[in-house]
Amino acid sequence: MAVLRAFSSFVEGRRVSNEEMAALAGCEPDWIRTVSGIEERRFFDGSVADLAFGAASQCLTRAGVPASELGLILLASGSVERRFPGPAAAVAQRLGLDLTPAIDLPMASAGSLYAMALASRLAASCGHILVIGAERMSPIVLQEPRNRNVAVLFGDGAGACLVSPEGPGARVLDSAIHTDGAFSEDLKLEFGQPLAMSGLTVILQASRKLPRVIGDLLAKNGRAAADVHTFLLHQANRNLLVKVAQALGAPEAKFYSNIARYGNTSSASMLIAAAEWAESAAPPPGALAVFAAFGAGFHWGALLAEF
Amino acid sequence: MNQQDRIREVVRRVAGKEVDSVPEESLFDSGVLDSHAFPDLVSALEQEYAIRIPDSDLSARKFESLASIEAYLNSKS
Numbered sequence: 001m002a003v004l005r006a007f008s009s010f011v012e013g014r015r016v017s018n019e020e021m022a023a024l025a026g027c028e029p030d031w032i033r034t035v036s037g038i039e040e041r042r043f044f045d046g047s048v049a050d051l052a053f054g055a056a057s058q059c060l061t062r063a064g065v066p067a068s069e070l071g072l073i074l075l076a077s078g079s080v081e082r083r084f085p086g087p088a089a090a091v092a093q094r095l096g097l098d099l100t101p102a103i104d105l106p107m108a109s110a111g112s113l114y115a116m117a118l119a120s121r122l123a124a125s126c127g128h129i130l131v132i133g134a135e136r137m138s139p140i141v142l143q144e145p146r147n148r149n150v151a152v153l154f155g156d157g158a159g160a161c162l163v164s165p166e167g168p169g170a171r172v173l174d175s176a177i178h179t180d181g182a183f184s185e186d187l188k189l190e191f192g193q194p195l196a197m198s199g200l201t202v203i204l205q206a207s208r209k210l211p212r213v214i215g216d217l218l219a220k221n222g223r224a225a226a227d228v229h230t231f232l233l234h235q236a237n238r239n240l241l242v243k244v245a246q247a248l249g250a251p252e253a254k255f256y257s258n259i260a261r262y263g264n265t266s267s268a269s270m271l272i273a274a275a276e277w278a279e280s281a282a283p284p285p286g287a288l289a290v291f292a293a294f295g296a297g298f299h300w301g302a303l304l305a306e307f
Numbered sequence: 308m309n310q311q312d313r314i315r316e317v318v319r320r321v322a323g324k325e326v327d328s329v330p331e332e333s334l335f336d337s338g339v340l341d342s343h344a345f346p347d348l349v350s351a352l353e354q355e356y357a358i359r360i361p362d363s364d365l366s367a368r369k370f371e372s373l374a375s376i377e378a379y380l381n382s383k384s
Contacts, residue, residue, distance in 0.1 A: 035341070182363060200335065200345050200367035207346040208362060239343040 002123035003169035004116070004161055004305055006063035007275035010054030011157040011262055013044030016138075018152075025148040032152045037238020041155025041263030043138040048077050049087035051158035052134035053094045055271070059130065059160035060095075067095035071127030073102035074119060076111025076267040078189060078296065079135045080104070087134065108135075108189070109234050109295025110177075111267035112159065116291065117175035117303055119163035127165060133267035134158035143194050150195050153237070155263035159271025170289065170305040176217050177301035178209075187296040206240055206294040211247035213302045214292050221304055225250040227288055229307075232277060234293035235259040235269035244292075256281075266295070283307040314376050317355050321348045330374035345370070356380060 017040050018029035032038055044051060052075055060067055073095075075088035086104030105111045112133030119129035137154035163172075183205060186198040210233070218224060225248040233241060238259050245252045256277045265272060270293050283289065287307040294300040308316070311330065318326045322339050334340045340348060349370060353360055369379045 035343075180362070183366070186366075198367050200342055200371065201365070203342050204345050204349060204365045204367065204370075205362065208365065243343065243346060 001172045002120040002163050002165055003167055003171050005065070005164045005167055005169035006059050006162045007159065007271060007278050008055050008058035008062055009157070009159045009272040009275035010051055010058060011042055011265075011272060012054065013042040013156055015040050016043050016155070021152050024142070025146055025151040027148045027152065035239070036153055037257070037259050038153065038263045039260040042157060044136055044156035046136070047087070048080055048134050048136050049090040049094070051136060051156065052077070052087050052091045052132045055134065055158035055160035056091055056095060056130055056132050059162050063162040065128055065162060065164070067097055069128050070095070070097065070100050070130050072119070072122065072129045073100060073132065074105060074115040074129060075102065075132045075134065076105040076107055076115050077134050078106060078108025078111065078266055079137050079140060080106065083191070091132065107267065107295065107297065107299055109236065109266045109269075110293040110297065110299035110301060111295070112161075112271050113234070113291060113293035113301050113303060114177055114299060116161060116163060117177045117301055120172040120175055120303070123163050123165040129163045131161045131163055131271070132158065133160075133269075133271045135266040135268045137266060140189065140195055145194060147194060149199055150197055153264045155265050157262055157265040157268045157272055159268045159275055161271055161274065170307045173304045173306055174217060174221050175301065175303040176213055177299070178213065179297055179299050181297065183298050184296070187298070203237075203240060205298055206236065206300070207243040207247065209298070209300050210244045210292055210294050213300055214244070214248060214290055217302045217304055218290070223288065223304070228254060228290050229283060229287035230277060230281065231255045231290045231292070232270060232274045233291070234295065235262070235273055236264050236294070310377055310380065311373055313355070314373055314380070317351050318348065318373070321351050328373060330377070331372055333371050334373070335371060352376065352380070358383060
């Protein structure tokens with residue numbers, strides 16, 4: 001099985017407080033905190049490719065792997081500026097690559113989890129695979145007409161993970177990815193339109209599907225939630241993380257959360273969380289980590305790794 | 308207790324307060340429940356009616372008012 005060799009995060013730009021966002025969205029700052037756990041987010045003045053390149057170059061430096069050794073780039077983003085080409089090609093070019101395949105995954109929140117799962121299955125044949133999640137949500141949330149239930153949630157950022165066929169890092173034990181297109185209208189972003197979200201349907205589905213996919217993956221591998229050192233989930237909403245923890249019977253403290261500082265950065269959030277956690281927590285040898293995400297599509301999944 | 312009173316009682320237990328909503332009124336827009344109580348409401352209905360609500364039915368439209376919940380439960384009986 002493949003290894004997760006290094007993580008990185010790139011969260012730059014202006015800090016936008018709940019007070020500023022509340023004034024823009026027509027609500028109270030405390031309401032934002034209560035419904036989401038968010039305190040602030042970043043608005044980045046640049047492109048999705050700029051964010052992605054920032055995370056990509058840091059990740060390769062941390063891994064000690066030159067870009068020339070990459071066999072594949074997978075870039076997840078639901079906030080690209082144009083239909084095609086996506087930012088994957090631009091990132092490859094900025095890394096100095098002119099032959100390496102670079103694929104865009106326009107999947108939003110579950111994109112980086114999907115990319116990690118695919119990379120772990122492809123690494124044996126492709127070699128080093130750079131997974132990137134990058135989102136510039138600020139132009140989307142600021143677009144008129146503003147929906148306060150959406151506008152207050154999102155922020156900009158990028159994260160990356162180098163998935164390698166072998167070597168140092170966390171060993172990927174297994175992964176599961178799923179899609180149910182029956183709810184594709186409940187969370188969608190059309191070009192030139194505001195983000196449309198039935199928040200109630202999303203939380204109803206996510207609060208059931210996330211614990212189930214995690215529980216099933218753990219059971220398939222002879223593990224239980226109690227065996228997991230840390231859960232690294234897409235940072236959609238602090239309240240959702242609490243629901244998932246309760247459903248799994250796991251302490252909330254095992255669920256890493258940085259949503260207070262960055263808001264929901266969609267596909268980038270899980271990788272940003274992983275990078276911060278790996279750097280600050282120094283996971284002990286043998287520590288199990290569960291990655292999981294749920295998002296538009298609906299797409300969702302989980303990945304189990306051992307540090 | 309008729310069906311709607313029974314549903315109202317389930318909502319009251321989840322919300323932790325009396326439910327004065329008219330049947331067609333959204334339980335969320337009226338402030339009876341917040342979005343994060345929604346999964347708890349579905350779980351409480353499953354328990355009360357001894358049913359399993361499949362993922363394919365987990366849509367806000369089916370559970371956001373007393374009337375829509377009643378219509379859903381009637382469609383399953």
